[in-house]
Amino acid sequence: MANLIVLFSLQLIILLLIVAFPLSTSAATYNVLHYGAKPNGRTDSTKPFLLAWSMACKSKKPATMWIPRGTYLVKTIVFGGPCRSKRVTVQIDGKIQAPPSKNFRIIGNYRNWILFHGIYGLTINGGILDGRGSNFWDCRRSGANCPDGAVSLTLQNVRNGIISGLKSIDSQYSHMAINGCNNIMVRRATLIAPDQSPNTDGIDIQSSTGVTIIDSSIRTGDDCIAIGPGTKKVLVQRVGCGPGHGISIGSLARSPNEDGVEGIIVKDVTFTGSDNGLRIKTWPKPSNGFVKNVLYQNIVMNNVRNPIIIDQIYCPGGNSQCTKQHSGIKISGVTYLNVRGTSATPVAIKLHCSAINPCNGIKLYHVKLTYSKKPATSFCSSATGISKGQVLHESCF
Numbered sequence: 001m002a003n004l005i006v007l008f009s010l011q012l013i014i015l016l017l018i019v020a021f022p023l024s025t026s027a028a029t030y031n032v033l034h035y036g037a038k039p040n041g042r043t044d045s046t047k048p049f050l051l052a053w054s055m056a057c058k059s060k061k062p063a064t065m066w067i068p069r070g071t072y073l074v075k076t077i078v079f080g081g082p083c084r085s086k087r088v089t090v091q092i093d094g095k096i097q098a099p100p101s102k103n104f105r106i107i108g109n110y111r112n113w114i115l116f117h118g119i120y121g122l123t124i125n126g127g128i129l130d131g132r133g134s135n136f137w138d139c140r141r142s143g144a145n146c147p148d149g150a151v152s153l154t155l156q157n158v159r160n161g162i163i164s165g166l167k168s169i170d171s172q173y174s175h176m177a178i179n180g181c182n183n184i185m186v187r188r189a190t191l192i193a194p195d196q197s198p199n200t201d202g203i204d205i206q207s208s209t210g211v212t213i214i215d216s217s218i219r220t221g222d223d224c225i226a227i228g229p230g231t232k233k234v235l236v237q238r239v240g241c242g243p244g245h246g247i248s249i250g251s252l253a254r255s256p257n258e259d260g261v262e263g264i265i266v267k268d269v270t271f272t273g274s275d276n277g278l279r280i281k282t283w284p285k286p287s288n289g290f291v292k293n294v295l296y297q298n299i300v301m302n303n304v305r306n307p308i309i310i311d312q313i314y315c316p317g318g319n320s321q322c323t324k325q326h327s328g329i330k331i332s333g334v335t336y337l338n339v340r341g342t343s344a345t346p347v348a349i350k351l352h353c354s355a356i357n358p359c360n361g362i363k364l365y366h367v368k369l370t371y372s373k374k375p376a377t378s379f380c381s382s383a384t385g386i387s388k389g390q391v392l393h394e395s396c397f
Contacts, residue, residue, distance in 0.1 A: 027062040028061060030066065039071060042073060044073055056083070058084055059088075060084050067094050073098075075099060076106075076110045079116045090122075098132045098150075111150065111154075116154070123161070128167045137198055141198060149173035150171075152171040152172070153177070158182075163187070169192045170197075171200050175191040179207060185214070187212075191216070193221050197220070201224075204226045211234045212237075223248045229259050230260070239268075240270050246274050247266055248276070248279040249264065253287035258288070260292070268298045269300075271301050271307070275304075278307070280309075280311070282354070297337045298337070301348075303343075304343060307349070308349045310383070312353050335363040339367045346376060347377050347378065349369070351378075359384070363388075364387045365388045365391075
C-alpha cells in the first residue's frame with residue numbers, strides 16, 4: 001500500500017507540472033464568439049463551438065478554446081482528437097446550457113451531451129454546465145417511454161487530462177464519465193443535482209488508470225463516485241459527498257468477463273446524509289472479476305444510512321433470476337482505517353459477501369461509528385479479516 005501511495009504522489013506531481021509549465025510560452029487562443037457563438041442562452045452555438053475547437057485542435061502549438069462570459073445553448077457535441085498540439089485547453093468563463101428541459105429528448109436520445117474523445121493532453125478550466133434535467137427526471141419517474149438520458153461531460157480515450165474548477169448542475173444522467181482514459185485529474189469540481197433525481201451519478205469511472213479526484217463537492221441523487229470494471233489506481237481525496245448513494249466500487253458482475261478493480265484509495269472524505277458511505281456492490285452472477293487492494297482512510301460519516309457496506313447480492317428491482325445465484329467477484333485486501341461518525345441505522349457495518357467467493361483480508365482499524373449516541377453494530381456473512389484498535393463493540397472479526 002505504501003508503494004501505491006508513492007505512485008499516486010508521483011502521478012499528482014506530473015499532472016501539476018503539466019499545468020504549471022506548459023510546453024510553450026506562446027499559445028494560440030480561439031474565441032467562440034469569433035466563430036458565431038451567441039452568449040444569450042437562446043441561439044444554438046453548437047457549430048461555432050465545433051469550429052473553434054477544430055482550429056484549436058489543428059494548432060501546432062498549445063492552444064486554447066475560449067468561452068467568454070455569458071450563457072451558450074449547445075446541443076449534443078463531440079470534440080474529437082487527436083490534436084496536433086500536446087496540450088489543448090478549454091477555458092470556460094461562462095455557462096454552457098442544454099436545450100430547454102421540455103425538449104429533453106434533443107440530448108436525451110444520445111448517451112453523451114458534451115464528449116471529448118481521443119485526445120492527448122486536455123485541460124478544461126472553470127465554467128458551468130447546466131444539463132436542465134428536471135423534465136427528463138419526471139419522465140423517468142413516471143415510467144413513460146423515455147430516452148436513456150445524456151451524461152453531461154464525458155472523457156473517452158483521453159490521456160493526461162485535467163478538469164479544474166468545473167461546476168455541473170442538473171445533469172440528465174451522470175454529471176461526468178471517464179471511460180478508457182489514463183492520467184486524469186479532477187479538482188475543485190462542484191456537482192449538484194436534487195437528492196431524488198434518478199441516476200444522476202457524480203463521476204463514473206470505467207476501464208481507466210490513474211484517476212485523481214480531489215478537493216471537490218458532490219451532491220447528487222445517485223452515487224457520488226462510481227468505480228467500474230477495469231479501473232486501476234484511483235485516488236479520491238478531500239471530497240464531500242451527500243446527499244447521494246456514497247462512493248461505490250461497482251456495480252460489478254453485470255457480465256461474466258469483466259476486468260477487475262484494484263489500487264483504490266479514498267481518504268479524507270466526508271459523507272453527509274447519504275444513503276451509503278463506502279460501498280462495494282456486485283450482482284449475484286458468475287464473473288471472472290475481482291476487487292483488491294483498497295484503502296479507505298480518515299473518513300467522517302454524518303448520519304449515513306450504511307456507512308460501510310459490501311453488498312454481493314446487489315439486485316435492484318428484485319430480479320428473481322439473479323437472487324438465486326452467487327457473485328463470482330473476488331474481494332480481498334480492503335482496509336478501513338480511522339472511520340468515525342454517526343450512522344442513521346443501528347447496523348453501521350454490513351459485509352454481505354459471496355458464499356462461493358468469501359471476502360478475505362478485510363481490515364478494520366479504528367472504526368468508531370455510533371447510532372443514537374450509542375455504539376453501532378455490525379453484520380457479516382462470508383467475510384474474514386481482522387480488527388484492531390477501537391472498533392465497534394460487536395465487530396465481525
